[in-house]
Amino acid sequence: MKFELSNVYQEWLEKMIEQNESLAIQQSLQDIYPADISSVLYEFNAEKSKYVLDLLKKEVSAEIISNLEEDVRKKFLKNFSSTEIASYLDYVDSDDAADILNEQPVLVREEVIAHMTDQEKASHIVDLLRYDEDCAGGLMAKELMVANVNWTVVQCIEEIRRQAEKVEKIYSVYVVNDQGFLLGRVSLKKIILASDQMKIADIYDPDVISVETYRKDDEVAAIMRKYDLEAIPVVNVQRKLLGRITIDDIVDVIAEQAEQDRQLMSGISENVEEHDSVWTVTRSRLPWLIIGMVGGMLGASFIGLFEKDLIIIPAMAFFIPLITATGGNVGIQSSSMVLQTLANKTSLGNGFYERFIKMLLVALVNGVVISALVFIINFIFGQSPQLAIVVSISLFSVVLLSSFMGTFTPIVLNKIKINPALASGPFITTANDIIGLAVYFGTSRLLHSIF
Amino acid sequence: MKFELSNVYQEWLEKMIEQNESLAIQQSLQDIYPADISSVLYEFNAEKSKYVLDLLKKEVSAEIISNLEEDVRKKFLKNFSSTEIASYLDYVDSDDAADILNEQPVLVREEVIAHMTDQEKASHIVDLLRYDEDCAGGLMAKELMVANVNWTVVQCIEEIRRQAEKVEKIYSVYVVNDQGFLLGRVSLKKIILASDQMKIADIYDPDVISVETYRKDDEVAAIMRKYDLEAIPVVNVQRKLLGRITIDDIVDVIAEQAEQDRQLMSGISENVEEHDSVWTVTRSRLPWLIIGMVGGMLGASFIGLFEKDLIIIPAMAFFIPLITATGGNVGIQSSSMVLQTLANKTSLGNGFYERFIKMLLVALVNGVVISALVFIINFIFGQSPQLAIVVSISLFSVVLLSSFMGTFTPIVLNKIKINPALASGPFITTANDIIGLAVYFGTSRLLHSIF
Numbered sequence: 001m002k003f004e005l006s007n008v009y010q011e012w013l014e015k016m017i018e019q020n021e022s023l024a025i026q027q028s029l030q031d032i033y034p035a036d037i038s039s040v041l042y043e044f045n046a047e048k049s050k051y052v053l054d055l056l057k058k059e060v061s062a063e064i065i066s067n068l069e070e071d072v073r074k075k076f077l078k079n080f081s082s083t084e085i086a087s088y089l090d091y092v093d094s095d096d097a098a099d100i101l102n103e104q105p106v107l108v109r110e111e112v113i114a115h116m117t118d119q120e121k122a123s124h125i126v127d128l129l130r131y132d133e134d135c136a137g138g139l140m141a142k143e144l145m146v147a148n149v150n151w152t153v154v155q156c157i158e159e160i161r162r163q164a165e166k167v168e169k170i171y172s173v174y175v176v177n178d179q180g181f182l183l184g185r186v187s188l189k190k191i192i193l194a195s196d197q198m199k200i201a202d203i204y205d206p207d208v209i210s211v212e213t214y215r216k217d218d219e220v221a222a223i224m225r226k227y228d229l230e231a232i233p234v235v236n237v238q239r240k241l242l243g244r245i246t247i248d249d250i251v252d253v254i255a256e257q258a259e260q261d262r263q264l265m266s267g268i269s270e271n272v273e274e275h276d277s278v279w280t281v282t283r284s285r286l287p288w289l290i291i292g293m294v295g296g297m298l299g300a301s302f303i304g305l306f307e308k309d310l311i312i313i314p315a316m317a318f319f320i321p322l323i324t325a326t327g328g329n330v331g332i333q334s335s336s337m338v339l340q341t342l343a344n345k346t347s348l349g350n351g352f353y354e355r356f357i358k359m360l361l362v363a364l365v366n367g368v369v370i371s372a373l374v375f376i377i378n379f380i381f382g383q384s385p386q387l388a389i390v391v392s393i394s395l396f397s398v399v400l401l402s403s404f405m406g407t408f409t410p411i412v413l414n415k416i417k418i419n420p421a422l423a424s425g426p427f428i429t430t431a432n433d434i435i436g437l438a439v440y441f442g443t444s445r446l447l448h449s450i451f
Numbered sequence: 452m453k454f455e456l457s458n459v460y461q462e463w464l465e466k467m468i469e470q471n472e473s474l475a476i477q478q479s480l481q482d483i484y485p486a487d488i489s490s491v492l493y494e495f496n497a498e499k500s501k502y503v504l505d506l507l508k509k510e511v512s513a514e515i516i517s518n519l520e521e522d523v524r525k526k527f528l529k530n531f532s533s534t535e536i537a538s539y540l541d542y543v544d545s546d547d548a549a550d551i552l553n554e555q556p557v558l559v560r561e562e563v564i565a566h567m568t569d570q571e572k573a574s575h576i577v578d579l580l581r582y583d584e585d586c587a588g589g590l591m592a593k594e595l596m597v598a599n600v601n602w603t604v605v606q607c608i609e610e611i612r613r614q615a616e617k618v619e620k621i622y623s624v625y626v627v628n629d630q631g632f633l634l635g636r637v638s639l640k641k642i643i644l645a646s647d648q649m650k651i652a653d654i655y656d657p658d659v660i661s662v663e664t665y666r667k668d669d670e671v672a673a674i675m676r677k678y679d680l681e682a683i684p685v686v687n688v689q690r691k692l693l694g695r696i697t698i699d700d701i702v703d704v705i706a707e708q709a710e711q712d713r714q715l716m717s718g719i720s721e722n723v724e725e726h727d728s729v730w731t732v733t734r735s736r737l738p739w740l741i742i743g744m745v746g747g748m749l750g751a752s753f754i755g756l757f758e759k760d761l762i763i764i765p766a767m768a769f770f771i772p773l774i775t776a777t778g779g780n781v782g783i784q785s786s787s788m789v790l791q792t793l794a795n796k797t798s799l800g801n802g803f804y805e806r807f808i809k810m811l812l813v814a815l816v817n818g819v820v821i822s823a824l825v826f827i828i829n830f831i832f833g834q835s836p837q838l839a840i841v842v843s844i845s846l847f848s849v850v851l852l853s854s855f856m857g858t859f860t861p862i863v864l865n866k867i868k869i870n871p872a873l874a875s876g877p878f879i880t881t882a883n884d885i886i887g888l889a890v891y892f893g894t895s896r897l898l899h900s901i902f
Contacts, residue, residue, distance in 0.1 A: 188639040228699040248679040258709030266787030278812045296773025310765040317768035322747025336717030
């Protein structure tokens, strides 16, 4: 059953650590899942955490270390010698081991590899270090079950027996030819149901979806999600089988992607959490606030150009927040719709023309309703008809302009390989504010000269 | 390999449908994955899609239907008779079948169940219809491999053979006692490596994580993600095994949750996409724009109370967008940080006090920097010192207030079981705007009476 972490337990554990009660700690932790122990350790400093880890079985500690978040782990492993790190890596899958090493300084990395006892794993890790973290090569593990197409079922079972300890989860056995090229897959279910002397060639399924090492992580996620795969083999451009990516890593990719998009939309630089230091949090937020501030000051100097108009009609100032807020709301709505389509990488996108027409129609309806309502309210509450007209015409134009900006900014950003979620962030809302002010005061001047 | 969908192919297929070239269509589609055929069908109307589906093998069509999005499928199945729907459901897993039936009117639902040939599946589906869609019971499938703890390995393999056709993906075999209570699991790997006469009792792993039927989908997702599970057994409160949830359904839950949060943050009512009709899109967006509009009008009448001040110092109007934008940016940043913590359901949360102090420190730093910068700029560009002081004091207060609002609104919403992502949406930005204006004009009045 799920272990519910309590603050009481955490406090108890902290006291036990201080009192050096290693036996009590060992007993209390032995039935707890590694993932739950990780959660407890987040609340402790690096020394206390190390004290706990040293009391646990190596494979449990290794799993805990591979569960930790990157930044926490980086700090944490500073207390460990290269030999200690190496001894844990022997129990960690090659993909996680490569991630852990990638966080270390080059010197530590090489020392750790030199200290590893499992030479095969060490060479797997060195292989994996070559790949970017955010591509299929960086996500794959080298641990996988491979069978030669010419083997019999009993040979395949022998191989499973031999590898059983190294490959924790077997979803299917990948079938290759003598040169190691991927031919297909055979499920464990089929192996169980086949008779021993059957050939792999007779039972394997040649219809296997694979990805090349250079594919981006979000592409891999989209493919695995579309075809409901729990694991996907990774091949090089010649279709040589190099590794496999399992769904648990992809679940993390999907969740992190969503997280990153939300942070960009909120004006937070990536990868900050509530428990980070005040300085880290400030550093990630202040630049965006300054961008907004610069925008606000530009807006101020822009309105300054119309000081005379404001002296004549002070009521013009009343509607500034209405204009800027509407622009912001419409812009964010529009870009959010496009973001959703862009996120859905496997479907056919709309063409420019189709999207433009759709956007225009929605904006027209919204613009007409909003500006008509505002006109009626202004009329009832006795604003001058001129001002009421200026406000409503401006609102209508702002809805149209912001829809256009909101719809096409993410598309342009995506084209030039910038995360389109930025289009819903403060940078664009700030731009929208200035556009809104320009439309408002511009319309007022224009109508003033007409009336 | 991945099938890349092209507009050319889609046009060709459309022409073939019009010319009734069923053989050519069958041939062109036979090597294409069902998930890819689904993508093509999204571009066709219901009649054309049905024409294509009728040409395919029943199991392929069934998979395509279960891949379709809810709203599309609902429209689409209106063209099918109850008998036709029933014939597809025989090929669909019970969880997907229940989802499909849930979208149908009650009468159709009962007709379809009556027409199903697989009586066991029909009763499974009826069982599943009882559960809410967004809890573990609504996510689980009844198809799973179960072994009695007293069986031998060879009996277990016999059962796998018997069930092989019904259970597409076997991750592990769940072990139960004579009363059907969940005792543990045994992996296929272990079954392959065990000798035939071994008892399940000797090889099974009693350490199995399960969820009760009433658990919420996001809780299940958090558990599966935390413990890296590819499937999780679902039990009732007595621990009787009822079904299992597979990771592919959970991946969808995670992606949909992220999507829903983003839409709430952007002021879009749930479940709208770019390809929906103008009317649907407008309906989902207009209410939020009207909320923003009402806020803007309230802001306008609020500023109206200070018309005299504006007549004396028209330059006060210049800084309205700066004040409201800063409040909005700070508020969204703060709530986004909290959302992230709330989303991470399995970790220990911060206490009120700790969170308040952290928030206050970050807000103080950001507030001081922003208002100092604005003061310097205003001073250099020759605004009156009084106004410069009013603007900077207001900015500073707005940063503090919006941080507080942004931090605690999502927490309160979460407590009263409302999606906390709402706190980053237009409703709160609108509230922030009004607070900002109140602070700005209030400060000005206050200082005016002091100076």
